[in-house]
Amino acid sequence: MKPAGSEDAAALTQPLVEGAGASGEGAVTAGADLATDDVGYLTQLGLIRGHLAVGYALYQRELPQLSETHMKHPQEEIYASLVPAFNSRGCAGFANDLESLAAAVKARAAQEEVAAIHAGLTANIARCEWSASADDPAVLAKVIENLLRTAAEEYRIGVIDGVIDNLHEYQDAWGFTQVANDWARSAAFADSAGAAAVAAQLRDVIAGLDGLWPSLDPGGSVDGDAARLFGAAARVQIAALPLRN
Numbered sequence: 508m509k510p511a512g513s514e515d516a517a518a519l520t521q522p523l524v525e526g527a528g529a530s531g532e533g534a535v536t537a538g539a540d541l542a543t544d545d546v547g548y549l550t551q552l553g554l555i556r557g558h559l560a561v562g563y564a565l566y567q568r569e570l571p572q573l574s575e576t577h578m579k580h581p582q583e584e585i586y587a588s589l590v591p592a593f594n595s596r597g598c599a600g601f602a603n604d605l606e607s608l609a610a611a612v613k614a615r616a617a618q619e620e621v622a623a624i625h626a627g628l629t630a631n632i633a634r635c636e637w638s639a640s641a642d643d644p645a646v647l648a649k650v651i652e653n654l655l656r657t658a659a660e661e662y663r664i665g666v667i668d669g670v671i672d673n674l675h676e677y678q679d680a681w682g683f684t685q686v687a688n689d690w691a692r693s694a695a696f697a698d699s700a701g702a703a704a705v706a707a708q709l710r711d712v713i714a715g716l717d718g719l720w721p722s723l724d725p726g727g728s729v730d731g732d733a734a735r736l737f738g739a740a741a742r743v744q745i746a747a748l749p750l751r752n
Contacts, residue, residue: 659736
């Protein structure tokens with residue numbers, strides 16, 4: 508990998524989302540045929556995972572009201588776009604699981620019940636992921652990049668001049684980054700020394716973002732800027748170049 512020169516350094520702080528003017532969730536997969544585009548498909552599933560990750564974390568922290576909004580979001584705004592792809596790829600989907608988890612959180616069910624539903628839902632999402640190339644390091648690196656770019660867009664909405672302006676989007680950015688980190692630890696990267704080295708770089712990049720979220724409900728100001736997430740996405744893109752050769 509070449510050292511970052513002046514052009515690379517400038518790129519690190521720019522929103523490199525595909526499509527002029529694109530922003531927000533789904534921008535990085537806009538126009539993708541999710542039935543055939545594995546990167547787009549896995550990115551959308553990653554966004555669902557991200558919402559669920561932060562919703563579940565908030566419920567564990569005894570913040571059910573904040574958790575509830577994240578549990579509803581995947582069903583209302585993301586899932587429908589995946590249904591044709593599920594049908595094409597032979598995945599049964601997991602709509603009932605999403606509804607069950609949202610209902611349990613709304614009813615303030617016991618932690619053990621929510622944990623069991625969440626575990627079952629996570630397993631069903633994983634089964635749908637395996638209808639794509641979830642064992643291809645190049646595909647996963649692009650998914651990680653997409654998730655970080657989306658996290659950057661959400662963080663840019665959530666935090667303005669160091670002040671929490673939209674708590675939900677700030678939390679979403681955390682969730683998407685957690686999923687990116689999970690994918691960077693996939694066994695798919697262990698198939699070759701080169702892929703393993705790339706994965707180590709990706710994990711280091713993501714680890715450097717921890718300070719952006721001092722907590723999931725910080726209550727005021729944070730010492731964070733979306734440019735760090737945009738920069739991380741760009742560094743992932745550069746680090747993953749050897750996987751595409």
